[in-house]
Amino acid sequence: MAEIMNIGVDLGGTTIKMALIDDAGSILDKWAIATNTIDNGSHIASDISLSIEKKLAQYHLGQSEVRGIGMGAPGFLDMETGFVYKAVNIGWENYPLKDELERSMGVPVILENDANIAALGEMWLGAGKGAKNLICVTLGTGVGGGIICNGDILHGVSGMAGEIGHMTVVTRDGAPCNCGKRGCLETVSSATGIRRLALEALDYNDSESILRDIFEEKGDITAEDVFNCARKKDPLSSAVADKAANYLGYALGAISIVTNPEKIVIGGGVSHAGSVLLNPLTEYFKKYSLPRIFDACSIVTAKLSNDAGVIGGAWLAKTKLKQVHPA
């Protein structure tokens, strides 16, 4: 008898990633299609169904060999009903995504928000493998989080658990955040936040710095520039990297006192900085957590990159839809 397949879907504003993954975590295939946002995203559910059906036909897989679809989507969702209240990048408002997809595909569907689904992927096959208590942090344009306790994502009472980018870490004169508050983690430890801290530092003092040379040449700098220069021991860049690490270590210390994780997985573009971020981060994490928490926890970088979402989606299908299609 053929393996039962789990389908992972990771919906983004520009592409929809998909994968067929068996219960052991072997990826049979992965592929992507463009996200068609015209007509308020009303073609997306059938685009996904058609693409999956074609792929199943290619592998001679029937519906009875598919457990279901685990899908990550952006925006505000009701995870239980699979209802999307609002997904600005897609154009959905009050859209019954789960129902639409189940109708067009004929297999059960389970939804999760996109940051959480990547965390589940890292737990199953990535940097968090083997751990049941994890904090996953994505440092990109913003700061996203997925908190896993006892092997499952924390949602909280209104699906907002793990929105750690909006923990207040600068209590005095914090920079304004997109959320309307000031001094959020996102304003200092995201790629955008690190760039802002560096521009402030360049403005504030006129010391020589190879980061300043880059700024004068390109007219701008990125978080990547900051870490590259810090790696070359540029004092101004090192100070900025240290500041970003301090705030992140502070937030992770607080989160760890709440959940006592076995692993902290750092992903997103900023995580490519490597040791120039992770070394000071580990020291600050130690400072702001407790010995018995620090000793039980390791900070690691994410492994699955762009595949984390589809892998997490397949894990959700495998784990949560078990009762629907007994293998």
Place this chain on the structure above:
Amino acid sequence: MAEIMNIGVDLGGTTIKMALIDDAGSILDKWAIATNTIDNGSHIASDISLSIEKKLAQYHLGQSEVRGIGMGAPGFLDMETGFVYKAVNIGWENYPLKDELERSMGVPVILENDANIAALGEMWLGAGKGAKNLICVTLGTGVGGGIICNGDILHGVSGMAGEIGHMTVVTRDGAPCNCGKRGCLETVSSATGIRRLALEALDYNDSESILRDIFEEKGDITAEDVFNCARKKDPLSSAVADKAANYLGYALGAISIVTNPEKIVIGGGVSHAGSVLLNPLTEYFKKYSLPRIFDACSIVTAKLSNDAGVIGGAWLAKTKLKQVHPA
């Protein structure tokens, strides 16, 4: 057929509280005995068994009518094995409490740490009734916490989850904490911390204050004095109460962004301050959380007082020992 009874036990350094509670939450009886700490606490397990057996006989209850014992104990425990690594107040070191108690009583036993068991009690029959996502905070000599997600206590990988008294809330020039760090929540929002803040304020300025009058009369002040004077609009006391509320609101904002609770239950001596603490606390909590988190959450004071522990213990027996004695 008689109701199946759950036995809740709450072990403290001076008394052991016990109760017989049925599955519906009706308390048949509650009582206490002294904690006998001689011979390194080696008599405690048999003291508990004897006391319970006497009580069961009084109600003509046989062992088949008892599901088991849920027990809260202080110190460092392994919740799964019921092994106590160290409980300083009791005298235990590497003591197999669960095994000892099961041997002498002949019914299954489940252990939990004392802060968590009180949180479970408030969830079942107290201020958290009906909520499955809770933060319970005990403001006493220290600051204790119990974090409940999806109806269960978070333990984390090494049993340290919820040690929220040691979240860093004062990042500059924080006062030293018993844990060895500085600026922990416990240094500013416990009864001891509030007294310290008030003594500092009295020392720092020489404005007239009815709190100063109390200090000069008694030679000392308590957190209760601070809140009593704040209730009478004493500016110095109000400023201290506001500061303690600010730090607590800051920590609760951070914890809520991690777990998105439906209720925050404030217990312990300091919670008797009432609105003079809860009103500013609610405002600061709003400031440091997010609208969708704040709107879904209410801050309430604990209801069960000293009974929270035995009620939580009985809930543990009822819920976790179900499979052992099917009713």
